Amino acid sequence: MDLDKAIKERKSTRKFSHKKPDWRDLIECIDSVRFAPMAGDNFSLKFVIVSDKKKIGKIAEACQQDFLAKAHYLVVVCSNPERTINAYGKRGEIYARQQAGAAIQNFLLKIEEKNLATCWVGHFVDNQIKRELEISDEVNIEAILPIGYAFEKTKPSKTEIYEAGVFVARYSQDWRDNKNDVKISVFTGKNISKEKGMKPGLWKVGRSKTITIKKKDIAKIEK
Numbered sequence: 001m002d003l004d005k006a007i008k009e010r011k012s013t014r015k016f017s018h019k020k021p022d023w024r025d026l027i028e029c030i031d032s033v034r035f036a037p038m039a040g041d042n043f044s045l046k047f048v049i050v051s052d053k054k055k056i057g058k059i060a061e062a063c064q065q066d067f068l069a070k071a072h073y074l075v076v077v078c079s080n081p082e083r084t085i086n087a088y089g090k091r092g093e094i095y096a097r098q099q100a101g102a103a104i105q106n107f108l109l110k111i112e113e114k115n116l117a118t119c120w121v122g123h124f125v126d127n128q129i130k131r132e133l134e135i136s137d138e139v140n141i142e143a144i145l146p147i148g149y150a151f152e153k154t155k156p157s158k159t160e161i162y163e164a165g166v167f168v169a170r171y172s173q174d175w176r177d178n179k180n181d182v183k184i185s186v187f188t189g190k191n192i193s194k195e196k197g198m199k200p201g202l203w204k205v206g207r208s209k210t211i212t213i214k215k216k217d218i219a220k221i222e223k
């Protein structure tokens, strides 16, 4: 994927589809963090993959953000500033956090390239996460990254609606009686309702559109 496209199209996702990502793709995204700049080349990070549903639920609680519980994986980004502090004193603490940010951005762009989705989550109760994952005190939790595919509400195309309409028309009274073009009503689920006392099989239709199904298309599927 073109770098400019990845940078511009990356966005936070908070609703995931049921499709589970291949863990190999996730590993590839994590591998991209090796190429981020690190002060003195001291790599201070660990990316922990959480796949256990119960643990994911507990971490979602620690973040007070329900959408995390719906992710297939969580990646918990941890940094240990020990080596950067040894090399640079107090500034080493800042470097460890800055290089975590650089690494996370690599990861986010790679996630975009793989057509996966995530959201950088920085709001959480540190101790709750550390307890859940048995992470020691000197380690910083930098971010939680829920992983999945973005949930997309796709609209059917005009062709798909027409094709479905051919089948509806094929079994209509109009077709049986006249064997000619058939007009059908097109509406979505949110345009139908049921009022008290309506007989089974009857629905009230709000907004609908009429389309004409051509005789020749119905004849084709009747053969």
Ligand SMILES: Cc1cc2nc3c(=O)[nH]c(=O)nc-3n(C[C@H](O)[C@H](O)[C@H](O)COP(=O)(O)O)c2cc1C
Binding pocket: 010, 011, 012, 013, 014, 065, 119, 120, 121, 122, 123, 124
């Ligand atoms: C340090 C940091 C912490 C964040 N924490 C959260 C968070 O706790 N929950 C959340 O839903 N989004 C969080 N975000 C995501 C931002 O809300 C998001 O990046 C921003 O709204 C811009 O949207 P975009 O990522 O789609 O471009 C965080 C982002 C950063 C960089």
